[in-house]
Amino acid sequence: MENYYAALNYTETLDYDQEHIMVKIHLHGEKESVTINAMIDSGATEDFIDREVCNKHGIKMIKAKNPMEIYLADGKPSAMGPITQLTKVPMDISSHRELAPSLVANLQNHEVILGMPWLREHNPTMNWNDKGITFNSERCTTWCLKGSLVAYAVPEEKALEENLITRLSEIQAKSGSTANDPSVGVKKLSAVARVPKKGTARAAGHDL
Numbered sequence: 777m778e779n780y781y782a783a784l785n786y787t788e789t790l791d792y793d794q795e796h797i798m799v800k801i802h803l804h805g806e807k808e809s810v811t812i813n814a815m816i817d818s819g820a821t822e823d824f825i826d827r828e829v830c831n832k833h834g835i836k837m838i839k840a841k842n843p844m845e846i847y848l849a850d851g852k853p854s855a856m857g858p859i860t861q862l863t864k865v866p867m868d869i870s871s872h873r874e875l876a877p878s879l880v881a882n883l884q885n886h887e888v889i890l891g892m893p894w895l896r897e898h899n900p901t902m903n904w905n906d907k908g909i910t911f912n913s914e915r916c917t918t919w920c921l922k923g924s925l926v927a928y929a930v931p932e933e934k935a936l937e938e939n940l941i942t943r944l945s946e947i948q949a950k951s952g953s954t955a956n957d958p959s960v961g962v963k964k965l966s967a968v969a970r971v972p973k974k975g976t977a978r979a980a981g982h983d984l
Contacts, residue, residue: 798935807834813935820891871923
């Protein structure tokens with residue numbers, strides 16, 4: 777699997793042989809809070825947040841002093857970059873709260889990636905087999921924790937599905953769709969395209 781999160785300014789790339797798990801997080805933007813699933817990846821050289829997530833939920837972005845180019849593991853430029861903005865957003869993982877600094881990127885498969893900077897900063901005990909995260913470092917027990925030390929991972933397939941549902945529900949809310957409005961938007965692929973009428977030979981089904 778190709779890895780899209782390699783920051784080669786640090787002459788490092790990501791390797792999907794490294795461990796990664798998904799965990800539920802709560803981000804507190806200036807506009808609203810949102811619950812999504814983040815990937816904790818020991819192979820990621822940086823921490824990332826998706827630009828669309830920042831825009832939707834009012835997470836303030838700050839101009840980076842030194843823009844960073846992003847490359848794929850094979851050395852080709854990535855559509856993620858360049859990185860020109862940063863952010864610091866209040867983030868909860870279970871009872872663990874922090875002000876999380878991240879690079880703002882156009883992520884293609886995830887909303888948030890917590891890489892080695894986050895792992896070094898909080899130094900949690902990771903149980904990669906049981907998918908448990910224990911925030912037992914001195915920093916976390918002193919400053920970050922409001923309750924239990926342990927947070928549990930979300931199965932990756934379920935986490936990605938939940939993130940997709942969140943994105944789709946936000947799109948529907950933005951478009952003003954309601955249960956009383958069953959209409960569906962259809963994109964025309966050409967100027968002469970016509971939507972087939974119900975009962976015609978070109979109709980895809982009787983519901984048209």
